Amino acid sequence: MNRDDRMTTQRSTKPYVAATPWLDPKAVPFIQIKNLSKQFDKFTAVDKVNLDIYQGELFTILGGSGCGKSTLLRMLAGFEEPSAGQIIIDGVDMANIPAYDRPINMMFQSYAVFPHMTVEQNIGYGLKKDNLPKAEIATRVKEMLDLVQLGDLAARKPHHLSGGQRQRVALARALIKQPKVLLLDEPLAALDKKLREQTQFELINLQYELGITFVVVTHDQEEAMTLSDRLAVMNTGKFIQTGTPTQVYESPINRFVADFFGTINFFNATVISSDPAAKKLSAKLEKTGTKLDANSETAFAEGAEVTIAVRPEKIIISQKRPDGDHITITKGTVEDLAYYGNRSLYRIRSQSGRIIQVSAQNYQRSEALTLEWDDEVFLSWDSSCNVVLSE
Numbered sequence: 465m466n467r468d469d470r471m472t473t474q475r476s477t478k479p480y481v482a483a484t485p486w487l488d489p490k491a492v493p494f495i496q497i498k499n500l501s502k503q504f505d506k507f508t509a510v511d512k513v514n515l516d517i518y519q520g521e522l523f524t525i526l527g528g529s530g531c532g533k534s535t536l537l538r539m540l541a542g543f544e545e546p547s548a549g550q551i552i553i554d555g556v557d558m559a560n561i562p563a564y565d566r567p568i569n570m571m572f573q574s575y576a577v578f579p580h581m582t583v584e585q586n587i588g589y590g591l592k593k594d595n596l597p598k599a600e601i602a603t604r605v606k607e608m609l610d611l612v613q614l615g616d617l618a619a620r621k622p623h624h625l626s627g628g629q630r631q632r633v634a635l636a637r638a639l640i641k642q643p644k645v646l647l648l649d650e651p652l653a654a655l656d657k658k659l660r661e662q663t664q665f666e667l668i669n670l671q672y673e674l675g676i677t678f679v680v681v682t683h684d685q686e687e688a689m690t691l692s693d694r695l696a697v698m699n700t701g702k703f704i705q706t707g708t709p710t711q712v713y714e715s716p717i718n719r720f721v722a723d724f725f726g727t728i729n730f731f732n733a734t735v736i737s738s739d740p741a742a743k744k745l746s747a748k749l750e751k752t753g754t755k756l757d758a759n760s761e762t763a764f765a766e767g768a769e770v771t772i773a774v775r776p777e778k779i780i781i782s783q784k785r786p787d788g789d790h791i792t793i794t795k796g797t798v799e800d801l802a803y804y805g806n807r808s809l810y811r812i813r814s815q816s817g818r819i820i821q822v823s824a825q826n827y828q829r830s831e832a833l834t835l836e837w838d839d840e841v842f843l844s845w846d847s848s849c850n851v852v853l854s855e
Contacts, residue, residue, distance in 0.1 A: 500549035527698035
């Protein structure tokens, strides 16, 4: 059975859940976070945040160290008491419900597997603590071992496992009690890059198969992009932007989100004209006066200062001047370059002295670099690639 057939089979055995419930005004959030705050002495770790998460979502909270994301996760789990606000899960206010009675389980960054127990003993530990019958424990452990593909390793101790295998043991132990919500704190941070990428897809497929609501905390932008149905970018205790990975990456609402979420070029510009009804804006770049157009629904006064942001992969680099309409063209010199195998990263010094980063896919197999240091090049990009930022 191929993957498409398997996914179809899984869909047919699960209750229907809308693919984008956050767009349905009638949809009821499964997790509701209302004006939630947490203070430690005079420090505000989480500052009046509001968030709705829907049943079956794989939702990611993304932010740098100290932004408040782990504190928020601990409040959801019941390990920290909010200073103010509400957490409602499946219609029940969690205010007076201790951690052990919440319909939640949590997978920690350290995995916290018991070193003296075998894989199957680790996975079944929670069921044993709940005094379930041995036969039921054995059945559910076997099912979980099969689900996370650890059946052949059931008798091994954790120190005989790889990092990825230990991660799956911790995940299976968290899932076996069938929580309504699984919280994952930096779940893949301990894995190397290749294994992390592989495990991301395993995690997505597992979450889809089980239909459990996952809430993931991470500082890794690529991980958030890969895993999430939706994500929230967090900074200084507040949510700055919430949306699908595509929305947040392609349409950041301010300079912080644009800069935090991937690599981007910023250009200072002055507005020439603005027509929000037609979603059009024209501006000229600082220093060079290069004119460019952009899509924008925001009204700006003529002469207003704005920032134009362009992702490196949107820019085309060539040694011949490009032709075409609705494109921005500038000229520069290759100052630095890095070869990554599948792509090359160039740092181009423009005629104004500004450094522009360009990411170019290496489509052809060649041991020789197409461009070298100090080569003169043209950079061009379509006007639709320009993101207008006012803050």
